[in-house]
Amino acid sequence: MEMGTMSDTNQMPHEEGIDHTLSLMREGYMYILNRRHSFSSEIFETRLLGKKAICMGGRAAAEAFYDTEKFKRKDAAPNRVVQTLFGKNGVQALDGQEHKHRKEMFMSIMSPEGLQSLKDITNKQWKLALSKWQQMDEVVLYDEVKEILCRTACQWAGVPLEEDDVKKVTKDLAAMFESPAAVGPNHWSGRHARNSVEKWMGELVDKVRNGEINPPEDTALHRFSWYRDLEGNLLDTETASVEVINILRPIVAIAIFINFTALALHHYPEERKKLKTPDEKYAQMFVQEVRRFYPFFPFVAALVKKDFTWNNYKFEEGTLTLLDLYGTNHDPEIWENPDIFNPERFTDWEGSLFSFIPQGGGDYFMGHRCAGEWVTVEVMKVSLDHFVNQMEYEIPDQDLSFSMVSVPSIPHSKVVLTHVKQIKK
Numbered sequence: 001m002e003m004g005t006m007s008d009t010n011q012m013p014h015e016e017g018i019d020h021t022l023s024l025m026r027e028g029y030m031y032i033l034n035r036r037h038s039f040s041s042e043i044f045e046t047r048l049l050g051k052k053a054i055c056m057g058g059r060a061a062a063e064a065f066y067d068t069e070k071f072k073r074k075d076a077a078p079n080r081v082v083q084t085l086f087g088k089n090g091v092q093a094l095d096g097q098e099h100k101h102r103k104e105m106f107m108s109i110m111s112p113e114g115l116q117s118l119k120d121i122t123n124k125q126w127k128l129a130l131s132k133w134q135q136m137d138e139v140v141l142y143d144e145v146k147e148i149l150c151r152t153a154c155q156w157a158g159v160p161l162e163e164d165d166v167k168k169v170t171k172d173l174a175a176m177f178e179s180p181a182a183v184g185p186n187h188w189s190g191r192h193a194r195n196s197v198e199k200w201m202g203e204l205v206d207k208v209r210n211g212e213i214n215p216p217e218d219t220a221l222h223r224f225s226w227y228r229d230l231e232g233n234l235l236d237t238e239t240a241s242v243e244v245i246n247i248l249r250p251i252v253a254i255a256i257f258i259n260f261t262a263l264a265l266h267h268y269p270e271e272r273k274k275l276k277t278p279d280e281k282y283a284q285m286f287v288q289e290v291r292r293f294y295p296f297f298p299f300v301a302a303l304v305k306k307d308f309t310w311n312n313y314k315f316e317e318g319t320l321t322l323l324d325l326y327g328t329n330h331d332p333e334i335w336e337n338p339d340i341f342n343p344e345r346f347t348d349w350e351g352s353l354f355s356f357i358p359q360g361g362g363d364y365f366m367g368h369r370c371a372g373e374w375v376t377v378e379v380m381k382v383s384l385d386h387f388v389n390q391m392e393y394e395i396p397d398q399d400l401s402f403s404m405v406s407v408p409s410i411p412h413s414k415v416v417l418t419h420v421k422q423i424k425k
């Protein structure tokens with residue numbers, strides 16, 4: 001570790017004022033990037049939620065952020081986010097060996113066979129939905145895709161879902177990610193939804209354990225119900241329930257990227273021709289560019305684990321530190337013309353753990369990088385194939401703009417389709 005004394009450290013660029021939580025809420029996805037530009041610095045200090053905070057972005061900052069000697073996750077997320085988005089005692093807030101062991105549980109369902117089965121289920125659900133959409137005058141894509149994905153997620157995870165419950169479960173899972181930054185009624189509907197789904201899932205975990213139901217072995221419900229922690233104990237019911245929900249909820253959230261996929265096809269019609277070729281690689285590049293280009297997860301938060309010096313800047317134990325995901329994906333040091341949508345940029349792209357980070361950076365097993373990144377890419381590719389090859393549709397006049405402030409950002413009209421026709425092959 002680099003060590004520094006007071007004399008050889010620099011003063012971090014510093015945003016004056018008592019508190020900037022409001023600016024963060026007003027500027028949303030651009031908050032960190034705007035200040036990185038005006039300070040000409042990858043890093044700056046500010047005050048958020050009444051406390052000193054450090055914000056940073058770019059490849060080197062991401063590398064430092066994912067160094068587990070430097071940062072920890074315990075107590076890093078604000079309570080309101082835990083009560084809606086994450087749930088208590090989930091993998092997001094674990095550190096060290098405990099985190100690694102729990103993360104292995106998640107990654108164990110991400111095998112090639114697991115992903116193939118997910119693709120098959122997603123395809124089947126898309127086909128069922130298309131035959132229904134053909135009968136509809138108007139399809140609100142975002143709402144309909146959430147339902148496709150709720151059915152897909154439950155089936156893949158081994159979670160029995162009654163037809164009568166599909167709408168409610170979809171709505172509850174979505175409320176958890178649609179409200180993380182909300183205050184007032186939306187926050188409460190997120191909390192209420194979490195309580196209700198956690199209770200349902202807890203009952204299912206108990207039923208697995210007492211033999212009343214027996215989901216296939218390679219599913220999340222089975223694996224997580226029988227997973228043993230480092231001491232050899234089963235997870236308590238609430239934690240097991242939180243972790244199964246950590247699979248279901250974000251799969252439904254892929255609906256946001258799928259909305260942006262449809263939007264990209266609409267705004268860049270020349271892309272559709274390139275996607276019509278049987279070249280699988282272009283679909284992959286297109287999906288990567290959708291994940292890079294559009295706003296989704298703005299930043300991730302951690303706390304300084306113990307005092308250290310990085311690039312001559314002093315970090316003090318306990319300081320809240322935000323890594324800018326959106327800004328790193330739009331960093332001109334990394335991306336040529338970052339604000340242009342161009343899948344070709346991924347042609348010879350070899351990948352990097354720290355520069356392309358829509359779902360977090362670093363390593364899956366050692367760090368907190370999103371466990372569901374492969375799931376996301378595969379589900380997006382199946383959906384893209386449907387838009388391009390399996391259906392015809394029209395996009396009538398509507399408000400397709402999206403906010404750069406509200407989190408998560410979703411096109412205002414939620415993308416309405418008309419004249420949907422399934423192409424039978």
Ligand code: HEM
Binds near residue numbers: 091092106247255359
């Ligand atoms: C919908 C698109 C998705 C986005 C934008 C997204 C984004 C993220 C981000 C930013 C993180 C935090 C990274 C960090 O803390 O450093 C994360 C963590 C996580 N994601 Fe995703 N994710 C998505 C989909 C998924 C899916 C489909 C799954 C499961 C099938 C999933 C499961 C997880 C889990 C379990 C974690 C916690 C990992 C850990 O703390 O070690 N995510 N995701």
